[in-house]
Amino acid sequence: VGSRCENTMLRVLAPLRPSFFAQKLGGGRPGEVSFCPALLHLVLLSALLSIPTTIACVARLLPALASFSVGAALQQAEVLFPRGIELIFNGSSAQIRPIAPAADGAPARDVAEEEAGADDDEFVCWETDGASWCAASAGEGELTPILLRLPPLLYDLFYSDLPPPFGAPPARVCAPLLGEDEDRLLDPYPFVNEFAAGQEAEARRGLRSLLWGAGWERTSVLDARPHQDVRRYLYRLRFAEDARRGAEGRGRSALDVRRTPAIALVASEALESAGLVAPAARGDGGEERAAVRRRMLGLRASVAISPGEVHVLQGFTPHFGQYWQYEHAPVLPLRTTKVEVESGSLFGAAAAHRPVGLALSMLCEEQVGSGDPKGGGGAEAAAVVCSRDTAAAATDAFRSSYPRLVALLDGAPGLLVPLAAATVGLVGIGRQLLYTLPTFAAVHVPAVYLTVNLLRHVDTAPTPVRVAATLAAYGATPLLLLDEAASLSASLLGSLRPLLADGGWLCDPLDESRGEALPSPTPDPNPLDESRG
Numbered sequence: 001v002g003s004r005c006e007n008t009m010l011r012v013l014a015p016l017r018p019s020f021f022a023q024k025l026g027g028g029r030p031g032e033v034s035f036c037p038a039l040l041h042l043v044l045l046s047a048l049l050s051i052p053t054t055i056a057c058v059a060r061l062l063p064a065l066a067s068f069s070v071g072a073a074l075q076q077a078e079v080l081f082p083r084g085i086e087l088i089f090n091g092s093s094a095q096i097r098p099i100a101p102a103a104d105g106a107p108a109r110d111v112a113e114e115e116a117g118a119d120d121d122e123f124v125c126w127e128t129d130g131a132s133w134c135a136a137s138a139g140e141g142e143l144t145p146i147l148l149r150l151p152p153l154l155y156d157l158f159y160s161d162l163p164p165p166f167g168a169p170p171a172r173v174c175a176p177l178l179g180e181d182e183d184r185l186l187d188p189y190p191f192v193n194e195f196a197a198g199q200e201a202e203a204r205r206g207l208r209s210l211l212w213g214a215g216w217e218r219t220s221v222l223d224a225r226p227h228q229d230v231r232r233y234l235y236r237l238r239f240a241e242d243a244r245r246g247a248e249g250r251g252r253s254a255l256d257v258r259r260t261p262a263i264a265l266v267a268s269e270a271l272e273s274a275g276l277v278a279p280a281a282r283g284d285g286g287e288e289r290a291a292v293r294r295r296m297l298g299l300r301a302s303v304a305i306s307p308g309e310v311h312v313l314q315g316f317t318p319h320f321g322q323y324w325q326y327e328h329a330p331v332l333p334l335r336t337t338k339v340e341v342e343s344g345s346l347f348g349a350a351a352a353h354r355p356v357g358l359a360l361s362m363l364c365e366e367q368v369g370s371g372d373p374k375g376g377g378g379a380e381a382a383a384v385v386c387s388r389d390t391a392a393a394a395t396d397a398f399r400s401s402y403p404r405l406v407a408l409l410d411g412a413p414g415l416l417v418p419l420a421a422a423t424v425g426l427v428g429i430g431r432q433l434l435y436t437l438p439t440f441a442a443v444h445v446p447a448v449y450l451t452v453n454l455l456r457h458v459d460t461a462p463t464p465v466r467v468a469a470t471l472a473a474y475g476a477t478p479l480l481l482l483d484e485a486a487s488l489s490a491s492l493l494g495s496l497r498p499l500l501a502d503g504g505w506l507c508d509p510l511d512e513s514r515g516e517a518l519p520s521p522t523p524d525p526n527p528l529d530e531s532r533g
Contacts, residue, residue: 034466039473041477047432049480050425051428053164054421057165060163060495061420064214065416065420070405073151073153074395077151077394077395080363086099087305089347089350089385091344093131093307094307096125096132096265098132098134123136128307135270145264145267146265147262152260154358157171159187159191159258165428166427171187171354184357187354189315189323190230190323190325195224195259195297196224196297197224199220199300201237203219203252203256204498205250205498206498209499210499219240220237220238222249223236226317232253233317234251235252235257236250256497262301263301265306266299266305267306276309293318296313301313305346305350309341310339310341310346310349311337311338339352363386363391364384365385366385367385440473440476444472445468448471452471
């Protein structure tokens with residue numbers, strides 16, 4: 001097998017020798033030239049060029065694939081909602097109701113529940129105009145919004161770009177396979193989070209940052225340098241190692257700092273004080289506006305759900321009072337975080353944020369008799385209920401529907417590795433062929449055909465298209481090799497950026513002694529005023 005692979009590789013690389021062309025072109029006899037071997041050469045060359053990309057992709061995905069467990073993922077999904085309360089979507093309203101504790105003899109808490117610490121929170125519930133709502137007790141009479149933290153794997157599915165040959169998050173790669181439901185996996189909100197000084201965040205560093213979905217470490221934000229270009233919106237971060245050594249903070253772009261997606265269940269009064277309701281944001285002084293922005297950032301969530309509204313905070317910059325968008329976007333930037341409730345469904349508004357919508361649609365269930373007469377339907381109307389019990393029922397249904405899949409993946413976690421390697425290899429070959437053949441047919445063959453016939457001697461017979469195509473196929477070998485080498489080098493440099501920044505090889509953009517500090521544009525005096533253009 002090794003001898004055959006070596007011979008195949010030597011045949012593919014043979015066009016690098018000039019004497020090869022005289023041999024393949026039939027010693028100057030065009031009638032003996034066949035295009036089939038040249039076409040086979042392009043296919044083999046595409047397979048050969050896909051090998052380095054396949055190896056690099058599988059190596060970066062290997063830890064995540066080998067450690068993936070369906071059982072662990074289902075256990076994390078079960079503890080998304082805390083015990084003791086249930087979230088109910090009834091038409092255009094929502095409410096949180098306390099539920100009775102589990103009866104004696106209930107099963108003990110599992111490892112996932114112990115790690116999540118979901119049962120450690122205490123909740124305070126009240127009723128306003130017949131609608132119930134709850135908040136977490138922070139001690140000394142202070143109430144904070146209930147925070148539902150989504151699993152990190154859900155973040156990776158929607159926002160972590162896969163290595164080449166994919167170059168996009170798994171959700172975007174799989175979206176075309178859903179056909180009409182493609183929009184369910186395409187999140188319209190950019191994953192850019194804004195932080196205030198003193199808040200905790202996550203940033204990639206170390207050798208583990210070369211792996212997919214790994215290398216994220218907790219860090220604290222020292223200060224920020226706002227800029228209208230998100231790539232130059234910079235933070236100075238301090239990791240735990242820096243704090244122990246007394247080192248200064250490290251600079252990172254806003255694109256390299258993240259907050260794990262979470263849902264904040266915010267009461268109407270807290271929603272107004274956080275600056276998500278326009279009247280609360282209108283102030284005469286800059287200090288009041290800054291305080292509103294700090295409270296908005298203090299929610300630490302991607303989506304805020306209140307009794308009658310849904311706000312998507314992900315991708316919104318309170319400093320400038322609008323969502324981030326592309327430079328040449330044809331539409332004006334949105335200046336309000338509120339999602340319009342269409343068809344009287346607050347649950348549908350929450351699904352506008354795709355990761356949150358996916359989690360809620362999978363773990364909640366529609367129940368009859370849980371409705372509220374003030375929510376748009378009668379007391380017997382159907383409502384969407386989200387709780388620990390509905391999540392457990394959904395995961396149990398998945399286990400019973402796909403028992404062989406769960407047992408197979410949990411019993412042999414390494415099975416994903418060969419399957420992923422085969423998939424990556426096929427995708428790599430297909431991508432290389434789609435990149436090579438259209439260019440070959442539309443550019444290389446016409447260019448070679450015109451060149452050899454325009455430069456021929458008047459007494460020389462015209463060169464057939466078959467010969468020109470054969471010459472173009474073999475002559476493209478060095479160009480394709482150089483192009484693939486440049487592509488791999490660019491991908492490698494992009495993945496090494498966190499390592500270069502940690503090692504000081506990249507100029508710290510926050511070091512004012514090395515250059516001029518970035519400008520800080522004047523914040524929008526009233527970012528939530530919808531009456532303006």
